[in-house]
Amino acid sequence: MMHKPKLKQTLLILALGSTLLAGCNSLSSSLLSTDASTDAIQQLPKTAIDYEKFTLDNGLTVIVHEDRKAPVVAVNLWYKVGSKDESVGKRGFAHLFEHLMFQGSENYDDEFFRPFEEAGATGQNGTTNTDRTNYFETVPTPALDMALWMESDRMGHFLGAITQEKLDQQRGVVKNEKRQGENQPYGKVWNRLAEQTFPEGHPYSWPTIGYMEDLDAADLDLVKNWFKTYYGPSNAVLVMAGDIDVATAREKANLYFGDIPAGPPLAKMDSWIAKRTEEKRDSMQDRVPQARLMKVWNTAPAGSTDSEYLSLASDVLAGGKNSRLYKRLVHDEQLATSVNAFVYDRMLAGQFMIVADAKDGVSLSHIEAIIDEELEKFLKKGPTEKELQRIKFSQAAAFVRGTERVGGFGGKSDILAHGEVYFGDPGHYLKSFDAMQSATPAMIRKAADKWLSSGAYVLDITPFPNYEHVAEGADRTKLPSTDGKASVSLPALERATLSNGLKVVLAPRHQTPVVSMELQFDGGLSGRLGKPGLPGLTMAMMDEGTASKTSLELAEELETIGTSLSTGNDFDTSSIYLDSLKVTLDQSLAIMADVLTQPAFRETDLERLRSNMLDGIRQEKASPRSIAGRILPELLYGPGHAYNTPWSGSGTLSTVSSLSRDDLVEYWKTWMRPDNGTLIVTGDTSMEELLPKLEQALSHWQVPSTPMPSKSISKMPEPGKATVYLVDYPGASQSTIIASQLVMPINDDNALAFSLMNDVIGGQFTSRLNMNLREDKHWAYGSYSYTRNARGQRPYMATASVQIDKTDEAMAEMLKEFKAYVGKKPATNEELALVKTNRINKLPGTYETNGALLGSVSTLVEYDLPDSHMYDYANRVESTGKEAIRKTAKTALHPDRFTWLVIGDLNKIKADIEKLNIGQVVVLDREGNPVAQ
Structure with missing residues (x-):
C-alpha cells in the first residue's frame, strides 16, 4: 500500500523498483501568462478546486469540495504521522500501523474492505510515506454514512481491537511486502539511499517500510502507545469531495467524529535540510540487468520557491524526449536506455535526483561525465525561454487531467488534503502554480546553482488549543446501511462511418474539456506475421517520427500543445491512443493523422529502439514476473499458436535482432488500414463537431487494393494432467x-x-x-x-x-x-x-x-x-x-x-x-x- 509521488514522477518511481513513498504536489491549471506565444496556450482552460474548511471542537480539520458530475463521494482521511515521527527501534511503525488499521475496530471486528466491496467502493487504499499516513475510498453517495462510520470507528474506537494475533499477522504481511520489494531488481537501492544521504538520526535516514528487527520488536504496548499518540482528530485532516454540500458534510463529520477525544499535543520538527557541500561516493551490488547511476542532492523542502524552481529544472534536464540529457544520452549518443530527473518533495527536506541506466558495455563514469557536462552548462546559463515555456504548459495540462477525479491517487481530495497537511492551506496548489507561472530562466538557473553546484551523493512552540469533544456521537452498535443504489448515467453511443470506410464510435461527455480516443485495428500480438516482437517494435516506432518530423520534433509538438499520443498492442488488436485538450483538438488530430499515415521508420530510430527492446528483454529475464510472461505462452498454447508470444510484446533476442524496416512497413500496411479499424472517442465533443474534423484530417487515408487481412486463432485441447x-x-x-x-x-x-x-x-x-x-x-x-x-x-x-x-x-x-x-x-x-x-x-x-x-x-x-x-x-x-x-x-x-x-x-x-x-x-x-x- 503506497502513495504515488507527483504525477509526472509516478512512472519513473515505479520503474526504479521503488519502496519510496511520497505525496502529491500537483500544479493548478489556471490560465498561463498572458504573453504566451500560441493561441492554444492563451485558451488553456482554468480549473478551480473550490472548497470550504472548518474545524470541529475536538480539533479535526474538515475540508469539503462539491462536484456533482457523478453520484460518488471521495473520503480522504490524512493523519499527520509518517516514518519521520519514528525513532530507532520503532522504524516502520507508521507503515505497520497502516496495515493494522485495516483489521477491524471495536465495533466492526472484521476485514475493513468487506462493507466497502459490498457498497461498490472504488479507489480504496491506505498509504504511508515519510510525512503522513492516509486512508481513502470513493463510494456511491448512499454509502457515505457507512464510510464515515468505518473511518471514525477506527479513529475513535480502535484501541480495544488491537490483539497479539492481529499484530503478528500484519507484521508477517509487512515483512513479506518488504521482501517482495527488495526481491526486485534495484529493490534495495532506496534503503541505501536513505541511510547514506542523510546523517544518522535524521528522520529521513531510514526507509518508510522500516527494518525487520524493529518490526520484530514491536509489542502490543508499543503499538497501542503509538496509536494513542498520533491517531487523534487533532492530528488529522478529513476531506469529503464529490456529491456532497458543506452543510451535509458538517453534520456528518460532527455525528461520526465529534465525540472522539482530541489526542495529545505533539512536538514536531519544522525542517532539517542537511545540505552537503562535499561529494560523497558509494557503490553497491544487486541482481540487476543494467548498471545504474544515481546522483542525489539534498535540497529545499516541499512548498519552498526553490523546490518549485528545481522541479522545472528537472524537467528541462531529463523530463522527456526533448530534455537535454535524454537527447544526448539516449537519443543521440545512445549510451543509456533511460535517464530521468525529479524532485522528491518532503516536509523537512527535499532531494533532487538524476538517474540513468547504462547500455551494455558503457561505463558509468562516461555517463556521469556527460551528466556533469550538461549540468555545468545548465548552471551557467539556465534553461532557454522556449524550454521553460514548454515545461510550464506541460505541467499545467497534466493538472487539468488530474482534476477529473474527486478521489484516488492525485485526485482533487488528495490535492486539498496534501495542501492542508503539508502547508496548512488546502489551496496551496495555487501558490505552487504562481511560482511556476512567474519563474524565469534566471530564477531557475539561480536556484539550481544554489543547490546543485556541490554536495552530490554519486547517492517550528504554540499553545495547544483547549480542545473539547461532544458527549455523544454516532451509534456504534451497528454499521450504517449502504442501502440505496446510486444510478449510473452513461452517454448513449453514437456511430458513423467516414468516407474512407473508417468506423467511428462516440461516447460524448462534456464535464472536462478533454477528448480521448483510441484508433483500434485488428492485428495485435496475434497478427505478428510469424515474427515475435514485430507488433511491439512497429507500434513503438509509430510515434518515433514521421516523414516531416523527427522523433524529437514530434515529441516537442505534442508537449507544446499538452497532448499525449501513445501506441500499444494486446493479444488481438493494435491501437493508437490520443488524449487532447479540446482547445487543441484540431492540431492533435493533424498530428495523429501524420503519425498514422506517414510514419518514417528511420533506420537510426529503428536501431535505437531495437537496442532498447533487446535491453528490455534482458531486463524481463531478471524479474520473476516478467520471466513468467515469457514462458507461460509456450506452456499454455504450444508451438505455432497465435497467442504463443511473450505477453509484454517484446519478442525474443533473435527475432528482434533480425527485424528489418521492411518488416515494420509490412506490419503497418497489413493491419493499419481504414477498413480494418474503428476510432473510439470519448469526451467533450459531438458527432456533428467531430466528423468534419476527422474527414479533414484523414481525407488522404484510403483503403488499399490488397485484400482485408485475417488471422487464425486455433482452439487448444486441455492437458490430460498437471x-x-x-x-x-x-x-x-x-x-x-x-x-x-x-x-x-x-x-x-x-x-x-x-x-x-x-x-x-x-x-x-x-x-x-x-x-x-x-x-x-x-x-x-x-x-x-x-x-x-x-x-x-x-x-x-x-x-x-x-x-x-x-x-x-x-x-x-x-x-x-x-x-x-x-x-x-x-x-x-x-x-x-x-x-x-x-x-x-x-x-x-x-x-x-x-x-x-x-x-x-x-x-x-x-x-x-x-x-x-x-x-x-x-x-x-x-x-x-x-x-x-x-x-x-x-x-x-x-x-x-x-x-x-x-x-x-x-x-x-x-x-x-x-x-x-x-x-x-x-x-x-x-x-x-x-x-x-
Missing part, C-alpha cells in the same frame, strides 16, 4: 507461483459467470486465496487470480509471491482452495452476494473518467459485444444465479490439470515441491527450454 515447471532464480528470498489454465473467450456466454466465480476464489481482496495466504498464513503480500482478455481462449492465472521456505506449502494451499471450490465448498450465498453488490455498487466510480469509459467502449468494439454488455451490466450481474456460478466453477476450472510455473531458488524449493506429487516436475531455463537433470 505439470509443474520450475525456473531457477538463485538467491531469491521469495518464490513466484503461478497456477494456470486456458478458459473461454471473453465474448462467451459464460464469461460473466466465470468472472463472478473468480471474484470469490481469487479476484478480490477478501477472496479465498488472499484470505488464506496473506491474512491467515501471512506467507505472501497478496494472492490473486485473473484472466487476460482475448477473442480466443484466455489464459487464467492464480498467482502468489511467497517467502521461500513456504513455497511447497503455499502451492498445496492454493490447490486445496481450488479443489474445495469446485468440490465440497462451492461459492456460498454470502460470498456471491458480496461480489455481486461490489460489482454493481462500484459502477459510479468505475466510469468517473473519460479513460475508463473509453476502455469499456473499446472492449465492446474489440470483442464484438453488444452495447447491452455495458449498459445492462448491473442487471446481468444481478440475474446471474448461484447455480450458474457454481456450474461454471465445476466445468471451467480443472485444478488437477493446472499448468504450474514456479520461479525461485531451486536449491531451497525443488525437493519439497517434488514431494507434493502434484504432477511431473520439469526444470526450465529462463528461455523456457528444458534443463537436463
Whole structure:
C-alpha cells in the first residue's frame, strides 16, 4: 500500500523498483501568462478546486469540495504521522500501523474492505510515506454514512481491537511486502539511499517500510502507545469531495467524529535540510540487468520557491524526449536506455535526483561525465525561454487531467488534503502554480546553482488549543446501511462511418474539456506475421517520427500543445491512443493523422529502439514476473499458436535482432488500414463537431487494393494432467507461483459467470486465496487470480509471491482452495452476494473518467459485444444465479490439470515441491527450454 509521488514522477518511481513513498504536489491549471506565444496556450482552460474548511471542537480539520458530475463521494482521511515521527527501534511503525488499521475496530471486528466491496467502493487504499499516513475510498453517495462510520470507528474506537494475533499477522504481511520489494531488481537501492544521504538520526535516514528487527520488536504496548499518540482528530485532516454540500458534510463529520477525544499535543520538527557541500561516493551490488547511476542532492523542502524552481529544472534536464540529457544520452549518443530527473518533495527536506541506466558495455563514469557536462552548462546559463515555456504548459495540462477525479491517487481530495497537511492551506496548489507561472530562466538557473553546484551523493512552540469533544456521537452498535443504489448515467453511443470506410464510435461527455480516443485495428500480438516482437517494435516506432518530423520534433509538438499520443498492442488488436485538450483538438488530430499515415521508420530510430527492446528483454529475464510472461505462452498454447508470444510484446533476442524496416512497413500496411479499424472517442465533443474534423484530417487515408487481412486463432485441447515447471532464480528470498489454465473467450456466454466465480476464489481482496495466504498464513503480500482478455481462449492465472521456505506449502494451499471450490465448498450465498453488490455498487466510480469509459467502449468494439454488455451490466450481474456460478466453477476450472510455473531458488524449493506429487516436475531455463537433470 503506497502513495504515488507527483504525477509526472509516478512512472519513473515505479520503474526504479521503488519502496519510496511520497505525496502529491500537483500544479493548478489556471490560465498561463498572458504573453504566451500560441493561441492554444492563451485558451488553456482554468480549473478551480473550490472548497470550504472548518474545524470541529475536538480539533479535526474538515475540508469539503462539491462536484456533482457523478453520484460518488471521495473520503480522504490524512493523519499527520509518517516514518519521520519514528525513532530507532520503532522504524516502520507508521507503515505497520497502516496495515493494522485495516483489521477491524471495536465495533466492526472484521476485514475493513468487506462493507466497502459490498457498497461498490472504488479507489480504496491506505498509504504511508515519510510525512503522513492516509486512508481513502470513493463510494456511491448512499454509502457515505457507512464510510464515515468505518473511518471514525477506527479513529475513535480502535484501541480495544488491537490483539497479539492481529499484530503478528500484519507484521508477517509487512515483512513479506518488504521482501517482495527488495526481491526486485534495484529493490534495495532506496534503503541505501536513505541511510547514506542523510546523517544518522535524521528522520529521513531510514526507509518508510522500516527494518525487520524493529518490526520484530514491536509489542502490543508499543503499538497501542503509538496509536494513542498520533491517531487523534487533532492530528488529522478529513476531506469529503464529490456529491456532497458543506452543510451535509458538517453534520456528518460532527455525528461520526465529534465525540472522539482530541489526542495529545505533539512536538514536531519544522525542517532539517542537511545540505552537503562535499561529494560523497558509494557503490553497491544487486541482481540487476543494467548498471545504474544515481546522483542525489539534498535540497529545499516541499512548498519552498526553490523546490518549485528545481522541479522545472528537472524537467528541462531529463523530463522527456526533448530534455537535454535524454537527447544526448539516449537519443543521440545512445549510451543509456533511460535517464530521468525529479524532485522528491518532503516536509523537512527535499532531494533532487538524476538517474540513468547504462547500455551494455558503457561505463558509468562516461555517463556521469556527460551528466556533469550538461549540468555545468545548465548552471551557467539556465534553461532557454522556449524550454521553460514548454515545461510550464506541460505541467499545467497534466493538472487539468488530474482534476477529473474527486478521489484516488492525485485526485482533487488528495490535492486539498496534501495542501492542508503539508502547508496548512488546502489551496496551496495555487501558490505552487504562481511560482511556476512567474519563474524565469534566471530564477531557475539561480536556484539550481544554489543547490546543485556541490554536495552530490554519486547517492517550528504554540499553545495547544483547549480542545473539547461532544458527549455523544454516532451509534456504534451497528454499521450504517449502504442501502440505496446510486444510478449510473452513461452517454448513449453514437456511430458513423467516414468516407474512407473508417468506423467511428462516440461516447460524448462534456464535464472536462478533454477528448480521448483510441484508433483500434485488428492485428495485435496475434497478427505478428510469424515474427515475435514485430507488433511491439512497429507500434513503438509509430510515434518515433514521421516523414516531416523527427522523433524529437514530434515529441516537442505534442508537449507544446499538452497532448499525449501513445501506441500499444494486446493479444488481438493494435491501437493508437490520443488524449487532447479540446482547445487543441484540431492540431492533435493533424498530428495523429501524420503519425498514422506517414510514419518514417528511420533506420537510426529503428536501431535505437531495437537496442532498447533487446535491453528490455534482458531486463524481463531478471524479474520473476516478467520471466513468467515469457514462458507461460509456450506452456499454455504450444508451438505455432497465435497467442504463443511473450505477453509484454517484446519478442525474443533473435527475432528482434533480425527485424528489418521492411518488416515494420509490412506490419503497418497489413493491419493499419481504414477498413480494418474503428476510432473510439470519448469526451467533450459531438458527432456533428467531430466528423468534419476527422474527414479533414484523414481525407488522404484510403483503403488499399490488397485484400482485408485475417488471422487464425486455433482452439487448444486441455492437458490430460498437471505439470509443474520450475525456473531457477538463485538467491531469491521469495518464490513466484503461478497456477494456470486456458478458459473461454471473453465474448462467451459464460464469461460473466466465470468472472463472478473468480471474484470469490481469487479476484478480490477478501477472496479465498488472499484470505488464506496473506491474512491467515501471512506467507505472501497478496494472492490473486485473473484472466487476460482475448477473442480466443484466455489464459487464467492464480498467482502468489511467497517467502521461500513456504513455497511447497503455499502451492498445496492454493490447490486445496481450488479443489474445495469446485468440490465440497462451492461459492456460498454470502460470498456471491458480496461480489455481486461490489460489482454493481462500484459502477459510479468505475466510469468517473473519460479513460475508463473509453476502455469499456473499446472492449465492446474489440470483442464484438453488444452495447447491452455495458449498459445492462448491473442487471446481468444481478440475474446471474448461484447455480450458474457454481456450474461454471465445476466445468471451467480443472485444478488437477493446472499448468504450474514456479520461479525461485531451486536449491531451497525443488525437493519439497517434488514431494507434493502434484504432477511431473520439469526444470526450465529462463528461455523456457528444458534443463537436463
